[in-house]
Amino acid sequence: MDRHAARAPRHRRTLLGLGLAAAVTLGTAGAAPAAAPHATAVPSASAASAALKAPTAAVRPELPAPxxxxxxxxxxxxxxxxxxxDPWVTSQPYRELMVSVWYPARKAGxxxxxxxxxxxAAERWDAAAPHGIPQGAVDWAGMRSHARQGAPVDARGGRLPVLLYSAGAGDPRTWGTSLVEELASxxxxxxxVDHTYEAPGVQFPDGTVRxxxxxxxxxxxxxGDEALSRLLKKVLEVRVxxxxxxxxxxGDLPGGLSRVVDRGRVGMVGQSAGGxxxxxxxxxxRRVKAAVDLDGTLELNGEPNGTHLTPVAEHGVDRPLLLMGRDGSDHTTEPSWGAFWSRTPGWKRDFTLRGSRHQTYTDLASVLPxxxxxxxxxxxxxxxxxxxxxxxxxxxxVTAFFDRWLRDRDGRLLDGPSARFPEVRYVP
Incomplete structure (x- = not known):
């Protein structure tokens, strides 16, 4: 293990909060480099995958239906x-992204x-052995969503509010599919959004993978801590x-979607660095009217001590923000959340999920068991x-939050403790 790998535990909390722990692991696991500029054609199977494949047959976990x-x-x-x-490969004179769009559809038999x-992308994710899942144990490419590929959008209800979903740093854009499908339904x-050269594998239409x-x-x-803070700052700036x-x-989305999105009703939700x-x-x-942060610390430090705050934590914000943290993490214990809380006089809420950990707010909650x-x-x-x-x-x-602020539908779930969800703790 090199000296930077040995340093990783000291930065564990912030790296987890920003989703960079997986990237640290990748940096010390000897993953095969791609050809310049970090793009390769999609192989049928890599030699590394064949050598390290788990002894049992890969499973195809099923996500809960929306x-x-x-x-x-x-x-x-x-x-x-x-x-x-491109901020990560500056020789590339443009920035390219892959995005997926999820939407209410007409029935498409x-x-x-x-x-x-x-x-x-699945092969790269599998090679990373994410979160204790050995290579070959999960058939990531064989897993299916509940969404129909290219189904016609259902525009009968008029223009629809639009949300951006952002995964943790070092995670693929699919890592919140269960939540995303629910919102679309x-x-x-x-x-x-996949953030190219930060996600472990981003596959483009020509078959290359960045x-x-x-x-x-x-x-x-x-x-050193200052160097880490500068890197975390760059990650955040690139994402924004x-x-x-x-x-x-x-306004340029394909499949007729540009005609149904309401660009006056925009929200964002993300987990970890995505939050x-x-x-x-x-x-x-100001186009973003409301946002949800799922267990993402709002500072750029190796340890959460309330310094190197992000601007939103340092100054607060004048639009609604929902914080949802893992067990033990809220605005009374997380310094950056506390700073944000004290500097935001407007609407805000803080809930924690009892017994949860950082990855509870991803599809790992369904996949891992x-x-x-x-x-x-x-x-x-x-x-x-x-x-x-x-x-x-x-x-x-998350649905109740966006219903309240983008659709004027208030089911009162966010007003305090709920008998429907005793595992959720309201933090006033």
Whole structure:
């Protein structure tokens, strides 16, 4: 183990809060580098995968079905920002992103359900052995979503509010599919964003996969708290720039979606670094009317001590923000959340999920128990909370929040403790 790998535990809390722990692991696991500029054609199977494949057959976990009244459709598209060089590979004179759009659909009998992850991206994710899941144990490409690929959008209800979803740093855009499908089934258009060269594998329509080697190289060069803070600041700045660019392109979505999105009703939700990006993008861009931060610390430190605050934590924000943290993490214990709380006089809420851990707010809550992992691996990642209840609670609170602020529908769930969800703690 090199000296930077040995340093990783000291920064564990912030790296987890920003989702960079997986990237640190990738940086010390000897993952094969891609050809310049960090793009490779999709292989059928890598030699490393063949050598390290788990001895048992791969499982295909099933995500819980969305519960809203609408069928769900999805499509993916490439967006190119020619106004800036790529911040991670500066020799590339433009920034390119892959996004997926999830939306209420008309019934599409013959349309196939979309794969959970594109094959090339899935291979890279599998090679990372994420969160204690050995290579080959989960068939990430074989998993299916509940959304119909390319199904026609249901525009009969008029224009629809639109949400951006952002995953944790080093995680794929699919990592919140269960939540995203629920929101789409309840009448939202949701755009999920992969941050190129930060996500472990981003597959583009020409079949190439951009890997995360630039971020891993940057992490390997970190030496000291100030250097780490600068890197975390760059990660956040890149994400906010990406998200603002996607907002710029909402009028250019394919499949007739540009005609149904209501660009006057925009929200953001994200987990870990995605939650930080959601809060910070709202702070910097008034097009975002409301945001949800799922367990993302609002500071850029190796340890959470209330210094190096993000601007949204340092100054507060004048639009609604919902905080949902893992067990023990709230605005009374998390310094950056406390700073935000004291500097935001307007509407805000803070809930924690009893018995939860950082990854409870991702699809791992559904995947890990089905992957047959040992109890200690499950508990380390998603805690002791019942996974089905965790998914139901996250869906209910996020939906209630956006219904309240983007649709003027207030079911009162956010006003305090709820008998429906005793595992959710209201933190006044």
């Amino acid at each position: 519960t809203g009244p609408h069928p769900v459709g999805t499509l993916s598209t490439r967006l190119v920002d020619r106004s800036r060089h 013959g349309a196939r359900t979309a794969p959970y992850m594109a094959a090339g 309840r009448g939202y258009v949701v755009v999920t 890997d995360d080697k630039p971020l891993r190289d940057a992490l390997a060069g970190v030496d 720039a990406d998200d603002r660019f996607v907002l710029d392109r909402l 930080v990006a959601a809060a910070e993008t709202m702070y910097e861009d 089905q992957a047959g992992r040992p109890h200690d691996v499950v508990e380390k990642n998603i805690g002791t909370v019942d996974p089905e209840r965790a998914v139901a609670a996250q869906r209910a609170y």
